[in-house]
Amino acid sequence: MKKVLILVGIASLLTGAVVEAQQRKAQSQRQQQPAVKHEEVIQVLKSGLSTDPRFAWKIEQDEAQRICSQYPSREEMPGQAIQKVIQLSQAEIRYPQWGIYMGDWKEGQKIVRTPRGGRFASYGFSDKPTDKGGNCYACHLIEKGVPGGTMGPNLYQYGKRWGITKENMNSPEAVEKIRAVYNIVYNSWSAFPCSSMPRFGYHGNLSPEDVANIVAFLLHPESPVNK
Amino acid sequence: MRKKALLAVFTAGALAGGLLSTKAFAQVEGELSPEEEMKLVQEFNRMLAEGINPGEIWYEVGKEAIKKYNLDKCDLGLGPGVFKGAAAQLPRYFPDAKRVMDLETRVGWCLQQHAGMTQEQVLKFVRQCWGKSGNCVSEYDGIIMYLTMESNGYKINVNLRDPNVKRMYDIGKQIYYTRLGPWDFNCATCHAGKQEVRIRATRLWSMDRPGEVGKAVSIFPKYLVRWGLPMSMHYRYAECIRQMRWPEFIPHSDLGVALSTYLYGSANGTEINAPGIGR
Secondary structure, three states, X not given: OHXXXXXXXXXXXXXXXXXXXXXXXXXXXXXXXXXXXXXHHHHHHHHOEOOOHHHHHHHOOOHHHHHHHOOOOHHHOOHHHHHHHHHHHHHOOOOOOOOOOOOOHHHHHHHHHOOOOOOOOOOOOOOOOOOOOOOHHHOOOOOOOOOOOOOOOOOOOHHHHOOOOOOOOOOHHHHHHHHHHHHHHHOHHHOOOOOOOOXXXXXXXXXXXXXXXXXXXXXOOOOHHHO | OHHHHHHHHHHHHHHHHHHHOOOOOEEOOXXXXXXXXXXXXXXXXXXXXXXXXXXXXXXXXHHHHHHHOOHHHOEOOXXXXXXXXXXXXXXXXXXXXXXXXXXHHHHHHHHHHHOOOOHHHHHHHHOOOOOXXXXXXXXXXXXXXXXXXOOOOOEOOOOOOOHHHHHHHHHHHHHHOXXXXXXXXXXXXXXXXOOOOEEOOEEOOOOOOOOHHHHHHOOOOEEEOOOOEXXXXXXXXXXXXXXOOOOOXXXXXXXXXXXHHHHHXXXXXXXXXXXXXXX
């Protein structure tokens, strides 16, 4: 550490003028920059989390997360950052291998209802690392009479609101609507950059087929959501 | 007076514990049936109405444990064994450990210094009741309860003019907003914003609504009716981080200290009033 400092010292003597100019530039930048370096923050953060190699992938921050971390809310994001997150997110959307389709709403309902999935600790609790679920009711009201949270929008009669009926549900227009909702569930940031809603498909928490089933649960005219 | 209260509290605690399981220490299950949920809420409301807080049992447990583990030599920043008001000025920088420490981290350090525990043993001691429900009484929870309650009535006063403390505050603040993990959460996902929101039935406190951070942290350790034990701050961090789908939280880490420094630093001026009680 000390050696590095000495080296830096010598280097700065040699290139005094250049360094001075850079320092001035750095100083003007520092006013907008946070008080501590990003690397230092990540280092402290990681020092407090289990190093179990099975979960190491969970704490590799991607570019979109890094952008979103800089702003307390979307209102404070510059347009450029919003564009970047949307662009990154749209590029990462994958569809089921046979393309967009109306999935099985009964299967979707199961994933919507379970709070499990990805939530693993070595103490107590019966969650397994292999569990999967959407825990959608934590934030959304969805079916009539089922208690839910208010962090996300109320999704009751979501399919009706999109105008999907038994008659038109196989039309090209309906398929495009299914695709739009699929994109939100698969990667919410493709439509709402830095939203609180996890990017379920992007991270592989849910498969494209799981997402299609959830979308069916939300949109299918026979699903309890639209009764 | 205290004895009578304790007796009432023991009965209440046993009741609360018995709600979830007939076993002494049940493993906590993720979900409750609506009936269990109802029973808990009723029990919680009754305790609130009667002014019963079973968390106070842990004060006595802690008083004994402090003698047993030589913690009367522990210096929380006001001198060895001076505990009145000490928790209120934490986290602070400790030259002997060359580290900013919050209450729990400092107690862990003292357990290593004065009780001859290894770091491993301390972590085991800290986590002995994690994930358990039904009157799991841990000496660690007792120690934290005792030391915090000795600061009841004192105002939180984190010295943010100390550059070491300020640095941890800044790191904690940035961690608060760091989106990470397979579910993209940060602390602010749940605990920020002007608008009041709920996760299922739980109303969330927000860093952006004045006074709420103080209200949230000043009542820790907080007695949880559903698990029948007081939840310390580091257990709270571990549970938030579990829900955030990050890898498991390590108590007494700098991550915990940074979060405490940001949270308590933001709560400066709030009177400590432990234990709180929650569902």
